[in-house]
Amino acid sequence: MRLGKGGDNVLKIQIYKKRKNLTPYIFIFPALALISFIIVFPISYNFIISLFQWDLRYISRPFIGLENYKNILFSEKFLQVLITTIIWTVVGVSLQMIIGLILANFVHRKKQGAKLLQVLFLLPWIIPGIVVSLIWSWMLQADLGIINNVLIQIGLIKEPILWLGNKRIALGTVIAVNTWKAFPFWFLMLYAGLLSLPSELLEAAKIDGANELQLFWYIKIPHLMPVIAATGVVTTIWTLNYFDLIYIMTGGGPGISTSTLPIYTYRLGFQLFKFGESAAMAIISLVVIVLLCIPYIKMMMPNLGKEGTL
Amino acid sequence: MHKARLKLIISSILIGFFIFIVIFPFYWLLISSLKSPNEIFSGSPTIFPREIVFKNYISVFKGTALLSYFLNSIIISVSTVTLIIFISSMAAYAISRYYFRGKIAFFLIILISQMLPITTLLIPLYIFWGKLNLLNNYTSLILTYSGILTPIAIWLLTSYFNRIPKEVDESALIDGCSPFMVLFRIILPQAVPGIIAASLCIFISVWQELIIAMTFISNDSMRTLPAGILVFITSQGVKWGPVTAAGFLTCIPIIILFVFLQKALISGLTEGAMKG
Numbered sequence: 001m002r003l004g005k006g007g008d009n010v011l012k013i014q015i016y017k018k019r020k021n022l023t024p025y026i027f028i029f030p031a032l033a034l035i036s037f038i039i040v041f042p043i044s045y046n047f048i049i050s051l052f053q054w055d056l057r058y059i060s061r062p063f064i065g066l067e068n069y070k071n072i073l074f075s076e077k078f079l080q081v082l083i084t085t086i087i088w089t090v091v092g093v094s095l096q097m098i099i100g101l102i103l104a105n106f107v108h109r110k111k112q113g114a115k116l117l118q119v120l121f122l123l124p125w126i127i128p129g130i131v132v133s134l135i136w137s138w139m140l141q142a143d144l145g146i147i148n149n150v151l152i153q154i155g156l157i158k159e160p161i162l163w164l165g166n167k168r169i170a171l172g173t174v175i176a177v178n179t180w181k182a183f184p185f186w187f188l189m190l191y192a193g194l195l196s197l198p199s200e201l202l203e204a205a206k207i208d209g210a211n212e213l214q215l216f217w218y219i220k221i222p223h224l225m226p227v228i229a230a231t232g233v234v235t236t237i238w239t240l241n242y243f244d245l246i247y248i249m250t251g252g253g254p255g256i257s258t259s260t261l262p263i264y265t266y267r268l269g270f271q272l273f274k275f276g277e278s279a280a281m282a283i284i285s286l287v288v289i290v291l292l293c294i295p296y297i298k299m300m301m302p303n304l305g306k307e308g309t310l
Numbered sequence: 311m312h313k314a315r316l317k318l319i320i321s322s323i324l325i326g327f328f329i330f331i332v333i334f335p336f337y338w339l340l341i342s343s344l345k346s347p348n349e350i351f352s353g354s355p356t357i358f359p360r361e362i363v364f365k366n367y368i369s370v371f372k373g374t375a376l377l378s379y380f381l382n383s384i385i386i387s388v389s390t391v392t393l394i395i396f397i398s399s400m401a402a403y404a405i406s407r408y409y410f411r412g413k414i415a416f417f418l419i420i421l422i423s424q425m426l427p428i429t430t431l432l433i434p435l436y437i438f439w440g441k442l443n444l445l446n447n448y449t450s451l452i453l454t455y456s457g458i459l460t461p462i463a464i465w466l467l468t469s470y471f472n473r474i475p476k477e478v479d480e481s482a483l484i485d486g487c488s489p490f491m492v493l494f495r496i497i498l499p500q501a502v503p504g505i506i507a508a509s510l511c512i513f514i515s516v517w518q519e520l521i522i523a524m525t526f527i528s529n530d531s532m533r534t535l536p537a538g539i540l541v542f543i544t545s546q547g548v549k550w551g552p553v554t555a556a557g558f559l560t561c562i563p564i565i566i567l568f569v570f571l572q573k574a575l576i577s578g579l580t581e582g583a584m585k586g
Contacts, residue, residue: 021410023404023408023489024404024407024408024410024413025404025410027400027401027403027404027408027489027493028400028401028404028405028416030396030397030400030401031397031398031400031401031460031464032401032416032419034397034453034456034457034460035419035420035423035457035460035461037453037457038431038435038453038454038456038457038458039419039423039426039431039457039458039461040419041434042430042431042434042435042438043426043430043431043434045434045437045438046430046431046433046434049433049434049437099328102324103325103328106321106324106325117329118576119572120329120332120333121328121332122568122572122576123332123336123565123568124332124335126514126564126565126568127336127561127564127565128517128518128535128536128560128561128564129518129520130518130520130536130539130557130560131339131518131539131557131558131560131561132335134539134548134553134554134557135335135336135338135339135554135557136335137548138338138342138548138550138553138554139335139338141550143353144350144351144353144355144550145355146338146355149353149354149355180331180332180335185579188576188579188580189579189580192576192580237424237425240427241425241426241427241428243427243428243429243520243521244518244520244521244536247520247521248520261427261429262427262428262429265427265429265430266429266432266521269429269432269433270432270525275433278429278433279433279434282427282429282430282432282433283430285427285429285430286426286427286430289425289426289427290422290425293425297418297421297422
């Protein structure tokens with residue numbers, strides 16, 4: 001009896017093991033098919049388009065090899081777009097992080113009302129980007145906007161400021177508005193990170209006579225480092241790729257003063273109808289982004305060998 | 311003591327200032343949408359409207375196909391969420407529970423897919439859907455959104471599935487359940503908070519998506535809400551009254567969902583991040 005039962009189990013486990021070989025492929029098939037269809041195939045096609053002088057205004061589309069890439073990489077505009085992209089991303093993400101950190105530290109110390117503040121501070125992040133862009137455009141509007149009006153009334157400025165129309169100011173303005181929209185994610189992550197800090201550690205340090213600044217610098221920041229790294233990568237990718245806000249608020253202008261890589265790619269393709277050049281620009285952006293993210297990919301890969309882990 | 315009080319006052323002012331900056335734009339959106347055109351275009355903005363009028367809302371509903379935009383947005387968002395959750399829970403289950411050849415390659419594809427700027431896919435997909443005659447159609451939008459957001463959904467769900475003990479489904483497998491039954495009857499019910507968080511993230515992304523919607527759709531009645539709002543940005547200028555009214559209406563479904571599901575969203579987002 002006992003022997004029979006044991007044999008039965010062995011048999012079932014064998015079936016399970018055998019089935020195990022094909023099942024994962026069936027399970028990933030729909031996702032893989034969809035991703036190939038919507039992402040992998042279009043990128044390959046994009047590369048092919050980038051090798052042609054593909055302009056929607058002309059019928060002939062001659063093969064020109066890497067000419068589009070050469071034109072872009074050696075143009076002055078590309079350098080400006082690249083610099084704008086770096087400023088938009090680096091300054092933007094740093095501001096989001098600093099504000100998120102200040103607020104997370106504040107709410108963590110307060111304790112009361114923390115839940116309410118958490119929900120309140122998350123609002124800008126969940127609101128559609130187009131609405132955020134429009135409401136800030138409206139508030140920043142030169143003659144009718146509330147911001148210029150208030151600034152003039154308190155006497156800080158005499159003439160209305162062209163927040164979005166001045167080449168020197170526009171980039172700063174869109175970065176500020178994007179910070180308003182994006183800081184909540186940092187706040188959320190850092191606050192959760194602080195909550196996971198054992199309170200005994202803080203108590204012990206306080207008894208040893210550490211002040212708030214020391215607590216923050218020597219205990220909280222080191223504890224938050226992994227969260228900062230992970231959130232930093234995610235928000236850098238998001239900020240780098242973010243399109244809606246700049247597109248609605250300035251359209252990449254005045255001139256190309258607020259054109260980041262995605263905005264400029266779009267302008268080339270759907271405003272100037274230079275599909276070939278736009279495709280080349282898209283491939284260049286892709287390379288830039290993947291290069292930036294290699295450390296992140298490396299960070300995520302070592303755990304992969306083990307069964308059932310990411 | 312004096313110093314401590316001063317510190318408290320400064321930090322209270324600081325936090326009060328931040329709360330004001332976060333809330334004021336929402337207030338201004340609502341209040342502007344309730345002002346009469348004369349009041350909006352008078353040179354000195356009023357903090358409280360002199361009179362509350364619903365003219366902007368009426369003109370939005372009467373003058374544009376806002377109801378169709380709304381309906382299109384709902385249909386597209388809900389279909390996309392459903393499709394993605396179905397497809398990505400299967401893939402996440404495979405990653406979480408099985409070791410298989412090509413897993414690393416599949417994982418790499420998922421990782422890199424999340425980093426792409428959408429502009430990389432725009433021209434090829436535009437040509438591609440055009441050839442299939444599917445521009446101005448729900449299908450092209452739903453499939454495009456699903457393809458773009460499936461990787462991040464797989465990512466979120468895998469970390470959730472990893473937290474469910476393996477013994478649970480192994481014993482079910484030995485009892486003779488098929489892997490499909492294990493996933494849909496045993497794993498998914500235990501992963502409900504994770505599914506809610508992932509669904510809400512996808513819904514929010516699709517609901518506000520602009521660039522694909524405005525590129526693939528040229529037929530007015532097929533527009534989604536974000537692309538529909540662009541109608542008010544005319545070459546003669548922006549119609550601020552209707553824009554603020556339509557903007558406010560666009561926020562409502564998101565705010566309602568958020569109020570009911572914020573707990574699941576917050577825990578889903580932070581737990582995923584804490585795991586790395």
